[in-house]
Amino acid sequence: MNLSLHEKNALVCGSTQGIGFAIAKELALLGANCILMARNKESLQTALAQLHQEGTQKHEILCADFSDTNAVKTIVNELASNKTIHILINNTGGPPAGKITDAKDSDFLSALNLHLINNHNLATAVLEGMKQSNYGRIVNIVSTSVKIPLPNLGVSNTTRAAVAAWAKTLANEVAVNGITVNNVLPGATSTVRLSSIIENKSNKTGAEIKTVEAEMLHEIPMRRFGLAEEIAAMAAFLTTPAAAYITGQSICVDGGRTGSI
Numbered sequence: 001m002n003l004s005l006h007e008k009n010a011l012v013c014g015s016t017q018g019i020g021f022a023i024a025k026e027l028a029l030l031g032a033n034c035i036l037m038a039r040n041k042e043s044l045q046t047a048l049a050q051l052h053q054e055g056t057q058k059h060e061i062l063c064a065d066f067s068d069t070n071a072v073k074t075i076v077n078e079l080a081s082n083k084t085i086h087i088l089i090n091n092t093g094g095p096p097a098g099k100i101t102d103a104k105d106s107d108f109l110s111a112l113n114l115h116l117i118n119n120h121n122l123a124t125a126v127l128e129g130m131k132q133s134n135y136g137r138i139v140n141i142v143s144t145s146v147k148i149p150l151p152n153l154g155v156s157n158t159t160r161a162a163v164a165a166w167a168k169t170l171a172n173e174v175a176v177n178g179i180t181v182n183n184v185l186p187g188a189t190s191t192v193r194l195s196s197i198i199e200n201k202s203n204k205t206g207a208e209i210k211t212v213e214a215e216m217l218h219e220i221p222m223r224r225f226g227l228a229e230e231i232a233a234m235a236a237f238l239t240t241p242a243a244a245y246i247t248g249q250s251i252c253v254d255g256g257r258t259g260s261i
Ligand SMILES: NC(=O)c1ccc[n+]([C@@H]2O[C@H](COP(=O)([O-])OP(=O)(O)OC[C@H]3O[C@@H](n4cnc5c(N)ncnc54)[C@H](OP(=O)(O)O)[C@@H]3O)[C@@H](O)[C@H]2O)c1
Pocket: 013, 014, 015, 016, 017, 018, 019, 020, 021, 037, 038, 039, 040, 043, 044, 064, 065, 066, 067, 091, 092, 093, 094, 095, 141, 142, 143, 144, 185, 186, 187, 188, 189, 190, 191, 192, 193, 194
């Protein structure tokens, strides 16, 4: 099985912590040159220093706030005009929790900009290079809510469905060029994002953090939260030569939580 990413350039978004950082670490181990992208320069430098580096392998950082879609577009267009990006990991912070009946127009618009519009602009910027180099892998970090909407994540559920539909459509359009587009759907994964979801639930219901955690664990057949590394393993595999024939898929990595076949 060919898992080598030697001489491949990977743009990994939202990669200073959590799932994005874990993916960057895996891609670096497989030989890729990683470009880490997030808002905080110091955190980016700290993350960069922890990536595996061997031989001619070279990693770099790019500062960008995904809430400014035009700035992200300008930055990625400039990057793509200077180097071929063979691998794109679309990932950023998740939309705030809350009931859909409490959601405002602006909540939907910001979440769609953050996820759908950035994903689209990032992908379209790197596609030409992928076509020219005969290698392209786009992996979107979404959520199991693509399969079954999750309670108290109204705006997130809606946005994730839009991203999944966009990804499937894109996958079909670029498959002829050998470029794959897939979604990794994490279940409850131990990161800062999960802690904030648990805290939000505890504040809303008055239940203790431990009780909220126990309720969440009860819904997971494996009775434990996932590790960022376990989500990253799937994402990394999808970027390898070995995964060339997998496209247009939404793959749950959730300890069995999602109740669909
Ligand atoms: N953890 C879970 O249980 C879980 C489950 C299902 C889905 N997900 C989804 O998976 C994705 C990653 O989750 P995670 O748990 O790894 O999140 P996380 O720990 O909060 O990490 C988010 C990453 O994105 C960056 N980021 C956040 N907002 C940004 C912005 N406006 N512009 C640029 N970068 C930004 C952060 O870096 P900076 O702060 O330095 O910018 C950080 O590196 C999210 O969409 C999340 O909703 C997570």
